[in-house]
Amino acid sequence: MAQKIRVSINGYGVIGKRVADAVALQDDMELAGIADVVHDYRIRVALERGYAVFSATPEAGSPAEFSGRVPGRQVVRPGHIPGAVNVDWARNLTPPPRRFKSRDVLRQLYQDAGVTPEKEVVVYCRTGARASHDDFVLQLLGYEHVRLYDGPFVEWSAKAVVPVAR
Secondary structure, eight states: OOOOEEEEEEOOSHHHHHHHHHHHHOTTEEEEEEEESOOSHHHHHHHHTTOOEEEOOOOOOOHHHHHTSSOOTTOSSOSBOTTOOOOOGGGGBOSSSOOBOOHHHHHHHHHHTTOOTTSOEEEOOSSSHHHHHHHHHHHHTTOSSEEEOSSOHHHHHHOTTSOOBO
16 A cells, blocks of 8 residues: 555644544545644543644743753753753744744754654653644654653652752
């Protein structure tokens, strides 16, 4: 069988839901995921249907937050998980009107940071929203060993028994 067409849905409102459901029924298509800026009943429905959901929330975050110079809201101990590298989610996008950069540019961006396809990659951020954006991009680039940390850095930083690097 020919390679399936990967479809990503931006928004899971009335139209996004219909498109996602239609794609799921097609033999020649694969639903890569749904990106949305809210987490409400619609997103719970998408998750119940087994669809991958990625947040596109543009919450404030930066390399300064990663380094610990600027603590994020609710972060108890500023910094980052030891061994982590910082690829600011906004670097995936062009200047307004925000569009994803080309695959070649994105691939180079992550490889320059040491994030390569053969590595086990766990993405995280302060609350999980920005990390899901990176997870989405890496999935689209074909990275097979990518996982989204099931817990935000806010939670990690509050645990006194785990290390935080600066």
